[in-house]
Amino acid sequence: MSLKLQVIICSTRPGRVGPAVARWFHEFARNHGQFDVELVDLAAFDLPIYDEPVHPRMQQYAHDHTKRWGASVARADAYVFVMPEYNYNPPPALVNALNFVYREWNHKPCGFVSYGGVSGGLRAAQAAKLQITTLKVMPMPEGVAIPMVPKHIQENGEFASNELIDASAVTLLDELLRWATALKTLRT
Template sequence: MTGIGIILGSTRPNRKGPQVARWVLDIASRRDDADFELIDLCEHPLPHLTEPAPPMFGPSVHPHTRAWAGRVAPFDGFVIVTPEYNQSAPAVLKNAIDHVYAEWVNKAVGFVSYGVNGGVCAASQLRQLCGTLGMAAVGPQAAISLHTDFENHADFTPGNRPTAALDKVLDQVVAWSSSLAPLRRPATDTIDSEGTDHDDAERLPVTR
């Protein structure tokens, strides 16, 4: 069955992300067309990039990079739950995405963002980033407002609007993940004992 990873993209103390991510997982788990699993970046601490070669050229040499690659490689698609910090996505989230390359290629991704203005700027930046990595970013987005979807900016109380938006995100992520399956290499082919294998790195321009 199609496997979708729900990436919780905030690690700060007192973060609101777990409430939103658990809601996403709860709604998603009611479906019978895919398996869903939460990936909390707090459980996968990564330093700023310390690999001697860019991820697309590999192989990665550090255990933390190989462990992160192994965590995300088996999934067919992703839903990224992101806050918005100063009209941008969290640095820790971009760093996690930047750490690997082949594990993202030809996979679908959708966005659930939250912030004062629904986190739409953060999601927009992530769309560009994920597209550069060869991912298919779906059109629908669930944008959650701190003003209307949280009580006192603290307790998440989603209504019908964000729930309906999330359903559309999940529909598209599952559909695109299944459709892209013929283009993907098996996880066992993208990760070996030495780290990440990037045979298709030449497809992405990069400044070393």
């Protein structure tokens, strides 16, 4: 059975370009052929600001939205967060979603496909790595950074990659595969 990789769209705002970037990476990861790849959109979960009365470590979820989100997170062996940079930080929707559950994240690797202006979202990805480690998730040093993302969006709304972006995507996927394979043994 192949490892399950979730490609998670982390921006929930209207007019976002995250879905176009995520669709590209989802297809790229499928063609890579080493993962069973699922595209997940945080916006579809409509999570409110964290509202669970019991610490997520206990998994005693009071709300259906948390149960649905927890089940989604639990399905994966690895994650790629497709995210913009907001004021040098990850989008608030991602920070909130990370906080909703705990054990479902444990002992899995993650990577980041970040996008934005000249920095390509790297500052936000670095900030997210600090939070993600507290959930016992191993962030990959490798990542995909997409600077000046509007220049990569075609008239039809689709994302257009290039050789450099594709090369970094292969490197990220190869490394995620190594870690996902190794960390699965901690969970069995």
